[in-house]
Amino acid sequence: MKEIYLDNNATTKVDEAVFEEMRPYFTELYGNPSSMHFFGGQVQKKVDEARNRVASLLGAQPEEIIFTACGTESDNSAIRSALEVFPEKRHIVTSRVEHPAVLTLCRNLSKRGCRITELNVDSAGRLDLGELARALDDDTAIVSLMYANNETGVVFPIEEIGAMVKAKGALFHTDAVQAVGKIPLNMATSTIDMLSLSGHKLHAPKGIGALYLRKGVPFRPFLVGGHQERSRRAGTEATSSIIALGKACEQAALHMEEENTRVLAQRDRLERELLTLIPHARINGGGAERLPNTLSIAFEFVEGEAILLLLSEHGICASSGSACTSGSLEPSHVLRAMGVPFTCAHGSIRFSLSRFTTDAEIDTVIRELPPIIRRLREISPFGREMLVK
Numbered sequence: 539m540k541e542i543y544l545d546n547n548a549t550t551k552v553d554e555a556v557f558e559e560m561r562p563y564f565t566e567l568y569g570n571p572s573s574m575h576f577f578g579g580q581v582q583k584k585v586d587e588a589r590n591r592v593a594s595l596l597g598a599q600p601e602e603i604i605f606t607a608c609g610t611e612s613d614n615s616a617i618r619s620a621l622e623v624f625p626e627k628r629h630i631v632t633s634r635v636e637h638p639a640v641l642t643l644c645r646n647l648s649k650r651g652c653r654i655t656e657l658n659v660d661s662a663g664r665l666d667l668g669e670l671a672r673a674l675d676d677d678t679a680i681v682s683l684m685y686a687n688n689e690t691g692v693v694f695p696i697e698e699i700g701a702m703v704k705a706k707g708a709l710f711h712t713d714a715v716q717a718v719g720k721i722p723l724n725m726a727t728s729t730i731d732m733l734s735l736s737g738h739k740l741h742a743p744k745g746i747g748a749l750y751l752r753k754g755v756p757f758r759p760f761l762v763g764g765h766q767e768r769s770r771r772a773g774t775e776a777t778s779s780i781i782a783l784g785k786a787c788e789q790a791a792l793h794m795e796e797e798n799t800r801v802l803a804q805r806d807r808l809e810r811e812l813l814t815l816i817p818h819a820r821i822n823g824g825g826a827e828r829l830p831n832t833l834s835i836a837f838e839f840v841e842g843e844a845i846l847l848l849l850s851e852h853g854i855c856a857s858s859g860s861a862c863t864s865g866s867l868e869p870s871h872v873l874r875a876m877g878v879p880f881t882c883a884h885g886s887i888r889f890s891l892s893r894f895t896t897d898a899e900i901d902t903v904i905r906e907l908p909p910i911i912r913r914l915r916e917i918s919p920f921g922r923e924m925l926v927k
């Protein structure tokens with residue numbers, strides 16, 4: 539059975555062009571870019587090219603890009619750096635809906651003498667900037683807020699937030715793992731000090747990420763050792779993966795328009811049809827600005843896991859929230875923070891599209907999902923009661 543892959547916020551297919559670009563750097567051009575000989579030198583040139591490509595997608599300068607092993611490492615590096623740069627400041631502001639890469643670190647730091655403010659969101663997943671303003675003080679070392687939410691696609695007003703943070707003299711980091719390649723970014727005119735991205739969310743392989751670090755922003759490395767990445771991230775460069783990330787960023791720039799037209803139209807059609815065909819359904823984050831590829835939809839009185847299993851029988855791959863928390867029966871921390879009622883949070887499904895999604899795949903979901911929900915509601919005691927009403 540050919541998969542219908544609608545779980546692109548969990549990970550993406552490596553673009554063939556990206557794979558071709560990285561392929562020679564395993565068995566043929568395997569030199570160490572730090573070596574003095576020509577063999578390492580030619581790899582160094584490709585690493586430089588990759589850095590230029592990543593910088594170009596972000597509207598940044600190449601020296602502002604640090605390659606890391608993943609989005610999680612970029613997030614951890616940014617926050618830990620701020621605490622070292624400002625040893626006298628022990629306050630961190632973040633939100634209740636962050637990815638675990640930020641949230642778990644912050645909660646661990648709260649047991650080690652840091653004060654953490656986790657900002658709330660409203661029922662549409664939006665921040666209250668008044669609450670942010672009240673949270674900021676002279677003790678605030680860093681504010682870390684995500685650009686776009688991986689579960690709902692809700693986009694935060696990052697530039698407005700950055701301006702408030704700058705006015706208070708704190709550093710501003712954003713986890714833009716879900717935004718890069720989907721939302722046009724320009725660091726040249728931005729208030730962002732540090733930004734995290736991850737290769738496998740934009741059609742590069744797993745295990746490569748980058749941290750944008752604005753020129754002049756003080757930084758302390760997370761990994762120390764050799765002088766790679768201008769002594770900001772030690773460890774021999776993951777050359778093939780870096781080259782792949784560069785190519786993926788180049789491709790993302792070429793396809794950004796498509797993400798915001800064709801992919802958006804597919805997402806909107808899926809959303810519209812499901813709301814029409816299935817009663818008692820609602821969009822999580824529907825009232826907010828959202829990523830063009832993400833649809834988080836709640837079906838009352840059904841279990842998300844049951845929906846996923848039945849979808850899977852038709853080859854349809856979706857998610858019941860974040861892949862990091864699935865496997866537990868707790869509703870997602872994001873939906874809970876939004877105050878989504880228990881009966882809805884349990885029946886929430888995330889479809890996340892990509893530029894490889896076809897209209898025929900969307901047609902299949904529109905055909906297969908309504909009878910699945912109907913069947914599940916028929917066998918659920920709550921569902922039967924609801925259907926009688």
Ligand SMILES: *Cc1c(COP(=O)(O)O)cnc(C)c1O
Pocket residue numbers: 547548607608609610611637639684686687688713714715716736737738739745746747
């Ligand atoms: C996937 C993801 C991460 C983690 O990236 P990895 O490269 O898997 O470590 C962090 N933040 C967000 C918003 C994500 O979606």
